[in-house]
Amino acid sequence: xxxxxxxxxxAGRGVRLGEPTPKAFVAVGGTPMVxxxxxxxxxxxxxHRVVVVVPAELxxxxxxxxxxxxxTGGSMPPVPVHVVVGGAERTDSVRAGIAAAPDAAFYLxxxxxxxxxxxxxxxxxxxxxxxxxxxxxxxLPVVDxxxxxxxxxxxxxxxxxxxxxxxxxxxGFAADLLRRAYATDDxxxxxxxxxxxxxxxxxxxxxxxxxxxxxxxxxxxxAEALLADGTRSPVAGHAQAxxx
Ligand code: CTP
Ligand code: MG
Numbered sequence: 001x002x003x004x005x006x007x008x009x010x011a012g013r014g015v016r017l018g019e020p021t022p023k024a025f026v027a028v029g030g031t032p033m034v035x036x037x038x039x040x041x042x043x044x045x046x047x048h049r050v051v052v053v054v055p056a057e058l059x060x061x062x063x064x065x066x067x068x069x070x071x072t073g074g075s076m077p078p079v080p081v082h083v084v085v086g087g088a089e090r091t092d093s094v095r096a097g098i099a100a101a102p103d104a105a106f107y108l109x110x111x112x113x114x115x116x117x118x119x120x121x122x123x124x125x126x127x128x129x130x131x132x133x134x135x136x137x138x139x140l141p142v143v144d145x146x147x148x149x150x151x152x153x154x155x156x157x158x159x160x161x162x163x164x165x166x167x168x169x170x171x172g173f174a175a176d177l178l179r180r181a182y183a184t185d186d187x188x189x190x191x192x193x194x195x196x197x198x199x200x201x202x203x204x205x206x207x208x209x210x211x212x213x214x215x216x217x218x219x220x221x222x223a224e225a226l227l228a229d230g231t232r233s234p235v236a237g238h239a240q241a242x243x244x
Pocket of ligand 1: 053
Protein backbone atom coordinates (compact mmCIF):
# COMPACT_ATOMS: atom_id res chain seq x y z
CA UNK A 1 0.00 0.00 0.00
CA UNK A 2 1.47 3.39 -0.98
CA UNK A 3 1.75 6.03 1.79
CA UNK A 4 -1.34 8.12 2.46
CA UNK A 5 -0.65 11.38 4.30
CA UNK A 6 -3.58 13.30 5.76
CA UNK A 7 -3.21 17.10 5.70
CA UNK A 8 -5.47 18.79 8.25
CA UNK A 9 -5.94 22.54 7.72
CA UNK A 10 -6.69 23.84 11.24
CA ALA A 11 -5.24 27.35 11.05
CA GLY A 12 -8.43 29.32 10.38
CA ARG A 13 -9.68 31.98 12.78
CA GLY A 14 -13.31 30.89 12.65
CA VAL A 15 -14.76 34.34 12.06
CA ARG A 16 -18.24 32.97 11.33
CA LEU A 17 -18.26 30.88 14.51
CA GLY A 18 -17.41 33.98 16.51
CA GLU A 19 -15.47 32.32 19.37
CA PRO A 20 -12.31 33.98 20.73
CA THR A 21 -10.29 30.79 20.11
CA PRO A 22 -9.32 29.75 16.55
CA LYS A 23 -12.14 27.44 15.45
CA ALA A 24 -10.26 24.13 15.27
CA PHE A 25 -9.35 24.56 18.96
CA VAL A 26 -12.93 25.14 20.10
CA ALA A 27 -14.18 22.11 22.04
CA VAL A 28 -17.13 19.97 20.95
CA GLY A 29 -18.36 17.66 23.69
CA GLY A 30 -15.24 18.60 25.66
CA THR A 31 -12.71 17.76 22.93
CA PRO A 32 -11.17 20.32 20.53
CA MET A 33 -12.36 19.86 16.93
CA VAL A 34 -8.84 19.28 15.62
CA UNK A 35 -8.39 16.38 18.00
CA UNK A 36 -11.70 14.81 16.96
CA UNK A 37 -10.78 15.20 13.29
CA UNK A 38 -7.33 13.61 13.74
CA UNK A 39 -8.78 10.74 15.78
CA UNK A 40 -11.27 10.08 12.97
CA UNK A 41 -8.50 9.98 10.38
CA UNK A 42 -6.47 7.51 12.43
CA UNK A 43 -9.52 5.37 13.23
CA UNK A 44 -10.15 4.99 9.48
CA UNK A 45 -7.11 2.72 9.28
CA UNK A 46 -6.37 4.29 5.90
CA UNK A 47 -3.83 6.95 6.89
CA HIS A 48 -0.09 6.43 7.46
CA ARG A 49 0.81 9.90 8.71
CA VAL A 50 -1.00 13.12 9.70
CA VAL A 51 0.20 16.70 9.22
CA VAL A 52 -1.86 19.23 11.16
CA VAL A 53 -1.58 22.87 10.07
CA VAL A 54 -2.20 25.40 12.87
CA PRO A 55 -1.80 29.10 13.71
CA ALA A 56 1.79 29.99 14.71
CA GLU A 57 0.85 30.77 18.32
CA LEU A 58 -0.84 27.40 18.78
CA UNK A 59 1.96 25.05 17.67
CA UNK A 60 2.83 24.10 21.24
CA UNK A 61 -0.82 23.72 22.29
CA UNK A 62 -1.51 21.53 19.26
CA UNK A 63 1.59 19.42 19.80
CA UNK A 64 0.53 18.69 23.38
CA UNK A 65 -3.09 18.12 22.39
CA UNK A 66 -2.13 15.64 19.67
CA UNK A 67 0.81 13.99 21.42
CA UNK A 68 -1.28 11.00 22.48
CA UNK A 69 -2.79 10.39 19.06
CA UNK A 70 -0.05 8.16 17.61
CA UNK A 71 -2.45 5.27 17.76
CA THR A 72 -2.87 2.19 15.70
CA GLY A 73 -5.56 2.55 13.06
CA GLY A 74 -6.87 -0.95 12.41
CA SER A 75 -3.95 -3.29 11.76
CA MET A 76 -1.57 -0.47 10.82
CA PRO A 77 1.46 0.63 12.86
CA PRO A 78 1.12 3.78 15.03
CA VAL A 79 0.32 6.87 13.00
CA PRO A 80 2.75 9.79 13.54
CA VAL A 81 1.17 13.23 13.85
CA HIS A 82 3.20 16.33 12.91
CA VAL A 83 2.26 19.95 13.55
CA VAL A 84 3.24 22.78 11.17
CA VAL A 85 2.38 26.48 10.87
CA GLY A 86 -0.34 27.58 8.44
CA GLY A 87 -1.04 30.78 6.54
CA ALA A 88 -3.60 33.53 5.96
CA GLU A 89 -5.79 31.60 3.50
CA ARG A 90 -6.79 27.94 3.56
CA THR A 91 -4.77 27.38 0.40
CA ASP A 92 -1.67 28.76 2.19
CA SER A 93 -2.24 26.28 5.00
CA VAL A 94 -2.68 23.33 2.63
CA ARG A 95 0.47 24.39 0.77
CA ALA A 96 2.39 24.32 4.08
CA GLY A 97 1.05 20.82 4.70
CA ILE A 98 2.13 19.60 1.27
CA ALA A 99 5.63 21.00 1.86
CA ALA A 100 5.85 19.11 5.16
CA ALA A 101 5.06 15.76 3.51
CA PRO A 102 7.09 15.53 0.29
CA ASP A 103 7.24 11.73 0.48
CA ALA A 104 3.48 11.08 0.22
CA ALA A 105 2.00 9.01 -2.60
CA PHE A 106 -1.49 10.30 -1.80
CA TYR A 107 -2.82 13.25 0.16
CA LEU A 108 -6.12 13.36 2.01
CA UNK A 109 -6.94 17.01 2.70
CA UNK A 110 -9.39 17.13 5.60
CA UNK A 111 -10.85 20.20 7.35
CA UNK A 112 -10.41 20.13 11.13
CA UNK A 113 -13.83 21.80 11.20
CA UNK A 114 -15.46 18.57 9.90
CA UNK A 115 -14.85 17.14 13.35
CA UNK A 116 -17.55 14.44 13.30
CA UNK A 117 -16.62 12.89 9.94
CA UNK A 118 -17.16 9.11 10.19
CA UNK A 119 -13.96 7.05 9.72
CA UNK A 120 -15.86 4.96 7.13
CA UNK A 121 -16.14 8.01 4.86
CA UNK A 122 -12.39 8.62 5.15
CA UNK A 123 -11.74 4.99 4.27
CA UNK A 124 -14.00 5.26 1.19
CA UNK A 125 -12.00 8.17 -0.18
CA UNK A 126 -8.68 6.40 0.46
CA UNK A 127 -9.94 3.16 -1.11
CA UNK A 128 -10.90 4.99 -4.32
CA UNK A 129 -7.35 6.43 -4.48
CA UNK A 130 -5.73 3.06 -3.86
CA UNK A 131 -7.97 1.65 -6.62
CA UNK A 132 -6.54 4.10 -9.13
CA UNK A 133 -8.53 7.36 -8.99
CA UNK A 134 -6.37 10.49 -9.13
CA UNK A 135 -8.82 12.80 -7.37
CA UNK A 136 -11.73 11.83 -5.11
CA UNK A 137 -14.28 13.95 -3.23
CA UNK A 138 -17.18 12.98 -0.94
CA UNK A 139 -20.47 14.28 -2.32
CA LEU A 140 -24.05 14.63 -1.07
CA PRO A 141 -27.19 15.51 -3.00
CA VAL A 142 -28.27 19.12 -2.49
CA VAL A 143 -31.56 19.49 -0.62
CA ASP A 144 -32.21 23.17 -1.34
CA UNK A 145 -32.83 24.59 -4.77
CA UNK A 146 -29.70 26.54 -5.73
CA UNK A 147 -29.85 29.66 -7.88
CA UNK A 148 -27.23 31.92 -9.37
CA UNK A 149 -27.68 35.67 -8.85
CA UNK A 150 -26.08 38.83 -10.21
CA UNK A 151 -24.47 41.59 -8.12
CA UNK A 152 -27.88 43.18 -7.52
CA UNK A 153 -29.31 39.92 -6.16
CA UNK A 154 -31.45 39.25 -9.23
CA UNK A 155 -31.73 35.57 -10.12
CA UNK A 156 -29.88 34.68 -13.29
CA UNK A 157 -30.45 30.95 -13.39
CA UNK A 158 -31.53 27.73 -11.69
CA UNK A 159 -29.21 24.79 -12.34
CA UNK A 160 -30.85 21.37 -12.42
CA UNK A 161 -30.58 20.13 -8.83
CA UNK A 162 -30.22 16.54 -9.99
CA UNK A 163 -26.73 17.43 -11.19
CA UNK A 164 -25.62 19.40 -8.12
CA UNK A 165 -23.71 17.99 -5.16
CA UNK A 166 -22.46 19.47 -1.89
CA UNK A 167 -18.79 18.52 -1.51
CA UNK A 168 -17.15 17.57 1.78
CA UNK A 169 -13.71 16.49 2.95
CA UNK A 170 -11.45 14.56 3.06
CA UNK A 171 -10.62 15.22 -0.57
CA GLY A 172 -8.09 12.70 -1.84
CA PHE A 173 -5.43 13.20 -4.51
CA ALA A 174 -2.48 11.48 -6.10
CA ALA A 175 0.35 13.47 -4.51
CA ASP A 176 1.96 14.67 -7.77
CA LEU A 177 -1.39 15.94 -8.98
CA LEU A 178 -2.09 18.00 -5.85
CA ARG A 179 1.44 19.44 -5.92
CA ARG A 180 0.90 20.46 -9.56
CA ALA A 181 -2.50 21.96 -8.75
CA TYR A 182 -1.02 24.05 -5.94
CA ALA A 183 1.82 25.25 -8.15
CA THR A 184 -0.83 27.04 -10.24
CA ASP A 185 -3.14 28.12 -7.40
CA ASP A 186 -5.47 30.89 -8.53
CA UNK A 187 -7.91 30.92 -5.66
CA UNK A 188 -10.36 28.01 -5.90
CA UNK A 189 -12.58 27.43 -2.84
CA UNK A 190 -11.61 23.77 -2.56
CA UNK A 191 -8.65 21.62 -3.46
CA UNK A 192 -10.51 19.68 -6.13
CA UNK A 193 -11.34 22.99 -7.83
CA UNK A 194 -7.64 23.51 -8.51
CA UNK A 195 -7.35 19.98 -9.89
CA UNK A 196 -10.39 20.44 -12.17
CA UNK A 197 -8.63 23.41 -13.76
CA UNK A 198 -5.84 21.06 -14.80
CA UNK A 199 -8.45 19.08 -16.76
CA UNK A 200 -8.20 16.01 -14.51
CA UNK A 201 -11.37 14.04 -13.76
CA UNK A 202 -12.51 14.23 -10.14
CA UNK A 203 -14.47 11.21 -8.92
CA UNK A 204 -17.22 11.44 -6.30
CA UNK A 205 -17.88 8.89 -3.56
CA UNK A 206 -20.91 9.04 -1.24
CA UNK A 207 -20.51 11.68 1.48
CA UNK A 208 -22.10 11.58 4.94
CA UNK A 209 -24.31 14.17 6.68
CA UNK A 210 -22.10 13.81 9.79
CA UNK A 211 -19.16 15.19 7.81
CA UNK A 212 -20.77 18.65 7.87
CA UNK A 213 -18.42 21.59 8.40
CA UNK A 214 -18.83 23.32 11.75
CA UNK A 215 -19.02 26.89 10.53
CA UNK A 216 -21.66 28.82 12.52
CA UNK A 217 -22.92 28.72 16.14
CA UNK A 218 -25.88 26.65 14.88
CA UNK A 219 -23.46 24.00 13.52
CA UNK A 220 -21.63 23.91 16.85
CA UNK A 221 -24.94 23.43 18.65
CA UNK A 222 -25.80 20.54 16.32
CA ALA A 223 -22.40 18.90 16.81
CA GLU A 224 -22.71 19.16 20.61
CA ALA A 225 -26.18 17.60 20.45
CA LEU A 226 -25.01 14.74 18.21
CA LEU A 227 -22.21 13.86 20.62
CA ALA A 228 -24.44 14.28 23.68
CA ASP A 229 -27.24 12.01 22.43
CA GLY A 230 -24.83 9.37 21.13
CA THR A 231 -25.76 9.76 17.45
CA ARG A 232 -22.04 10.18 16.96
CA SER A 233 -19.70 8.84 19.63
CA PRO A 234 -16.06 9.90 19.77
CA VAL A 235 -14.15 7.30 17.73
CA ALA A 236 -12.36 4.43 19.47
CA GLY A 237 -8.98 6.06 18.92
CA HIS A 238 -9.88 8.86 21.27
CA ALA A 239 -10.79 6.58 24.19
CA GLN A 240 -7.49 4.74 23.73
CA ALA A 241 -5.54 7.97 23.57
CA UNK A 242 -7.01 9.23 26.83
CA UNK A 243 -6.39 5.91 28.54
CA UNK A 244 -2.66 5.92 27.77
N1 CTP B 1 -8.17 26.91 7.50
C1 CTP B 1 -6.76 26.93 7.58
N2 CTP B 1 -6.09 28.09 7.30
C2 CTP B 1 -6.74 29.21 6.96
C3 CTP B 1 -8.15 29.20 6.85
C4 CTP B 1 -8.85 28.01 7.13
O1 CTP B 1 -6.14 25.93 7.91
N3 CTP B 1 -6.04 30.31 6.71
C5 CTP B 1 -8.89 25.67 7.85
C6 CTP B 1 -9.86 25.89 9.01
O2 CTP B 1 -9.17 25.79 10.26
C7 CTP B 1 -10.89 24.81 8.79
C8 CTP B 1 -10.86 24.58 7.28
O3 CTP B 1 -9.69 25.24 6.78
O4 CTP B 1 -10.55 23.60 9.45
C9 CTP B 1 -12.11 25.10 6.61
O5 CTP B 1 -12.16 26.51 6.72
P1 CTP B 1 -13.36 27.35 7.34
O6 CTP B 1 -14.46 26.46 7.74
O7 CTP B 1 -13.62 28.52 6.45
O8 CTP B 1 -12.69 27.85 8.72
P2 CTP B 1 -12.23 29.30 9.12
O9 CTP B 1 -11.52 29.95 7.99
O10 CTP B 1 -11.52 29.16 10.42
O11 CTP B 1 -13.65 30.00 9.39
P3 CTP B 1 -14.19 31.41 8.83
O12 CTP B 1 -14.10 31.30 7.32
O13 CTP B 1 -15.58 31.52 9.37
O14 CTP B 1 -13.25 32.45 9.40
MG1 MG C 1 -12.60 30.33 6.09
